Amino acid sequence: MSRLRVAIAQFNAHVGDLAGNSARILEFAARARDAGADVLLTPELALSGYPPEDLLMRPDFYRACAAQLDRLARAVALPIVIGYPEESAGKRYNAASLLLNGRVAATYRKHRLPNYEVFDEERYFAAGREPCVIELNGVRCGLAICADVWEYGATEAAAVAGAELILTLNASPFHMNKQARRYEVLRDRVAATGKPVIYANLVGGQDELVFDGASFALDGQGRLTHQLPAFVEALEFVDYADGNLLPGPVAEPPSREAEVYSALKLGVADYLGKNGFPGAIIGLSGGIDSALTLAIAVDALGADRVRCVMMPSPWTAQMSLDDSREMVRRLGVQYDEIPIAAAMDQFAAMLAPTFAAIEKTAGPKPAWDTTDENLQARIRGMLLMALSNRTGRIVLTTGNKSEMAVGYATLYGDMAGGFAVIKDVAKTFVYDLARWRNAVSDVIPQNIIARAPSAELKPGQTDQDTLPSYEVLDAIIEAYMERDESPRQIIARGYPEAEVRKVVGMLKKNEYKRRQAPVGIRVTQRGFGKDWRYPITSRYPDEY
Numbered sequence: 001m002s003r004l005r006v007a008i009a010q011f012n013a014h015v016g017d018l019a020g021n022s023a024r025i026l027e028f029a030a031r032a033r034d035a036g037a038d039v040l041l042t043p044e045l046a047l048s049g050y051p052p053e054d055l056l057m058r059p060d061f062y063r064a065c066a067a068q069l070d071r072l073a074r075a076v077a078l079p080i081v082i083g084y085p086e087e088s089a090g091k092r093y094n095a096a097s098l099l100l101n102g103r104v105a106a107t108y109r110k111h112r113l114p115n116y117e118v119f120d121e122e123r124y125f126a127a128g129r130e131p132c133v134i135e136l137n138g139v140r141c142g143l144a145i146c147a148d149v150w151e152y153g154a155t156e157a158a159a160v161a162g163a164e165l166i167l168t169l170n171a172s173p174f175h176m177n178k179q180a181r182r183y184e185v186l187r188d189r190v191a192a193t194g195k196p197v198i199y200a201n202l203v204g205g206q207d208e209l210v211f212d213g214a215s216f217a218l219d220g221q222g223r224l225t226h227q228l229p230a231f232v233e234a235l236e237f238v239d240y241a242d243g244n245l246l247p248g249p250v251a252e253p254p255s256r257e258a259e260v261y262s263a264l265k266l267g268v269a270d271y272l273g274k275n276g277f278p279g280a281i282i283g284l285s286g287g288i289d290s291a292l293t294l295a296i297a298v299d300a301l302g303a304d305r306v307r308c309v310m311m312p313s314p315w316t317a318q319m320s321l322d323d324s325r326e327m328v329r330r331l332g333v334q335y336d337e338i339p340i341a342a343a344m345d346q347f348a349a350m351l352a353p354t355f356a357a358i359e360k361t362a363g364p365k366p367a368w369d370t371t372d373e374n375l376q377a378r379i380r381g382m383l384l385m386a387l388s389n390r391t392g393r394i395v396l397t398t399g400n401k402s403e404m405a406v407g408y409a410t411l412y413g414d415m416a417g418g419f420a421v422i423k424d425v426a427k428t429f430v431y432d433l434a435r436w437r438n439a440v441s442d443v444i445p446q447n448i449i450a451r452a453p454s455a456e457l458k459p460g461q462t463d464q465d466t467l468p469s470y471e472v473l474d475a476i477i478e479a480y481m482e483r484d485e486s487p488r489q490i491i492a493r494g495y496p497e498a499e500v501r502k503v504v505g506m507l508k509k510n511e512y513k514r515r516q517a518p519v520g521i522r523v524t525q526r527g528f529g530k531d532w533r534y535p536i537t538s539r540y541p542d543e544y
Contacts, residue, residue, distance in 0.1 A: 002138035003085050004240040007032035007040045007169065008226075010213040011233045012204030014274055019067040022047065025082065028074060031235055038137050040080045041167050043202035043211075045094065047072070047084035047213040050171035050202055056124040073099040079136060081143065083169045083463035088312030091126040094170050096143050098134045108132030108143035111154040118173060118209060118522070118530040121147075131157040139240060140197070144168040147357045149199075150185050152192065159193035163246045165240055174212035174263050175525045176256060179230075187222040196220045196468060198238050198244045205232065205270030208323040208522045208529045210263045219245040220228075223359050227251045231262040243435025257436035260429070260523050263297070264421060267521035268300040271419050272394060279305035279393040283414070284328075286310075286320025289452060290398040291327055291444045293421045298331050298443075299394055300350040307334040307393060307461035311380045314341050315459055323445045328396075331442050335385050343379045385416055394418040397518055404517060404528050406503060407510025415517050423520025424527035426474040427453070468499045482526045497544075504542060505527070511536045 009028040009200065011019045027044060032040045045051055048065055055061045065084050072082065079100045079392060086107070096108040109128025113121035116226050131154070132143045141159025142165070149155055149168050158166060166189070186197055196219045210231075216237045226248040228234045239246040254262065272280060280297050284290045297306045310324045321337075328335040339343035355371040359365060384395045395417035399409045409415050434444050435480030453463045453470075467473055476495055479485040480503070487504050491497050514534065515530050522529055 002241075004039070004137045004139040004141075004165070005035075005037045006198055006238045006240065006466035007238045008198065008200045008215050008217075008228065008234070008238065009040055010012070010201060010203050010215045010228050010235070011043070011044075011046070013046050013049040013202060014204075015052055015206055016055060016435070017049065017306075018064055021049060022068055022072045022075075024206075026071065028235055029076050029078045029080055032237075033067075035237060035486075037078065037237060038096075039072060039141075039199045040078055042080065042082050042169060044083045044096075044169045044171035044201050045085060046169070046202070047082055047305055048532060050206065050211075051119075052085065053120075054083055056092065057151050057227070060086070069097070069099075069104070073104060074102045081134075081167055083145065083171075085125075087456065092124060093128060094121060094125045094145060095128075096145055097261070106132055106134050108145070109488070110117070110145040112147035112150060112151050116423060116531075117526070120146075127536065131161040131163075133158060133161045139164055140456075141165045144174060147188050149197070150302045152188075155189045155195075155197075156192055158439070159195055162421045163193075163195060164243065166195050168197060169200050170199060170201040170215075171357050173209040174203050174259075175523055176260060177525075178212070179214055183216075183218075183224070186216075186218055190220065190222045191364055192219050196225075196240070198226075198245075201267075205235055205267040205274070205521070207271070208267075208527065210224050210267045210270075210518045210521060212259070212263065217245055217248070223228050224250060224421065227253075230254060230259060231266050241324070251530060255436070257432055260425070261433055261436060263523050264296050264433075265300040267298055268396070268419070270419055272305075274300060275394075276391070277394045277418075278482075279307065279391070280396045281309065281384055281387050281391070281393045282305050282398065283380055284324040285312045285398070286317070286324045286448065288430055288444075288448055289422060289427075291323075291448045291450045292430055293396055293398045294331065294333070295443050296432075298333060298355055298420055303332045305388070305393075306331075306542050307336070309336045309384060309387065310335070311340050311383060312337065313339075313344065313376050319447060319451065323447050326445050327443065329446070330445075331519065338383055340376065340379045340383070344376060347375055347379070350480050362539070367445075374413060376408045377410035378416075381410075381413045381416030382406070388418070396421050397423075399423065399432065399517075400425050400427050400430050401528070402467075402473055404514055405481060405510075406467065406473070407508035407513050409513065409517075411513055411516060415513070417518050420518045422518030423517070424523045424529075426477065427470040428474045468503065472496075472499055473503060476500055477507065480504055480507065481532070482524060488543045491544070508534075508538070519544060 097107045098105045115122040142163025198217045202211040212230045212231040227250040229251040397417035433525040
């Protein structure tokens with residue numbers, strides 16, 4: 001009976017770094033060869049990184065990929081199944097080739113081109129039509145690429161063509177509960193074909209996406225035989241013998257809080273690392289959002305690469321100052337305090353004549369309104385960006401998904417910055433993550449977790465002066481934004497109509513703000529990024 005040892009290279013590819021990605025693949029191939037592997041299986045588009053987006057529109061990009069593929073084929077001393085973008089006969093494909101004996105021995109072209117959620121592959125690629133079965137050590141292996149295993153057809157065709165084992169290359173981005181869904185769809189393919197499957201997934205952060213790795217293998221009965229760890233690079237070996245996969249290491253699944261925290265940490269580390277930022281700057285407020293963002297940044301980058309700034313106004317509570325000072329003491333980060341009262345007075349004096357002229361025709365304004373509140377946020381944003389310019393460090397914004405949904409944030413103020421760490425984390429889950437992080441080690445003062453959330457832009461302010469309770473708010477946002485439920489459906493599930501109308505109205509009204517927000521890490525099935533494309537200008541009346 002034929003035997004085959006497949007090495008899974010779960011590695012962190014850099015988009016566009018063809019030479020660097022090739023070098024990493026050669027490192028994995030050398031380690032795999034030394035461990036007795038017969039073939040190295042890489043993730044989807046491992047050569048180019050994923051997703052290359054509109055680099056895939058450039059003819060020179062395909063020429064560079066082809067040249068690098070040729071160099072890799074001649075350099076590698078082990079058969080490799082490598083993913084890359086291919087141009088052939090005037091068409092462009094998401095391809096995977098077997099590199100053997102210094103050349104491309106066989107090529108598979110992805111059949112299913114996803115055009116939903118964060119995917120736009122129909123924009124770039126033509127669909128392949130034919131199965132590809134390669135023989136390694138006498139074992140016939142069918143190739144598949146990511147979405148090919150999510151639908152009936154491609155793997156079944158490989159089985160009909162004689163495949164005994166399915167090798168699938170993947171760049172499957174993380175969101176909560178994604179791994180359970182992967183198991184489900186792969187078991188469907190195993191049930192339809194009766195063939196075991198080895199699933200190699202990309203790991204790493206790429207702009208708003210995080211790829212969790214978590215590669216695995218299922219035997220011909222759909223049983224999990226191998227599970228690689230999530231959010232780290234790994235090389236693992238899967239042995240095929242006697243028509244099935246032999247059992248191997250199975251990593252323990254992380255909790256929901258642990259996996260989301262790991263995704264956020266990896267997203268921060270790779271965004272700064274791959275873009276060459278020397279460190280991060282965070283504006284602290286004494287609140288839960290900036291505290292969690294700080295904890296993630298320190299865990300991702302190290303305390304020496306994080307600088308915090310507290311910018312108190314006359315309305316900042318002493319508790320906020322004390323808690324911020326305590327947290328930076330616990331974490332050992334650089335810390336500055338820059339009071340903004342003088343700047344507030346100066347701006348008020350500068351604006352007073354113009355405001356007075358406006359009031360002559362428009363009538364007097366309230367003693368305090370959002371103009372005064374937003375001015376504070378914008379002063380802080382200017383100070384943070386000045387420090388960013390002086391140091392070269394990127395400002396990490398601290399707004400959460402609940403705030404982004406309803407516009408409870410200030411353009412050019414607390415939205416000013418380069419990367420939004422918790423942009424896709426609902427406020428209620430922010431608290432869950434903070435408690436989970438404190439269970440690892442106590443870094444966030446308990447006062448920050450226990451106190452009522454407040455922007456502290458006027459005396460006695462709390463978030464619930466303006467918003468429903470976060471439990472209600474987050475449930476409505478999830479239903480409307482992530483599951484596309486109509487207001488009528490949400491109300492039918494017991495949420496007050498007034499609250500639903502308010503939240504949906506705020507969500508639609510503030511699309512213009514979200515278009516100007518920095519990119520942030522996606523951890524839910526639908527975030528305010530590539531997979532949210534609603535018009536700013538619209539008169540569509542929701543169903544009530």
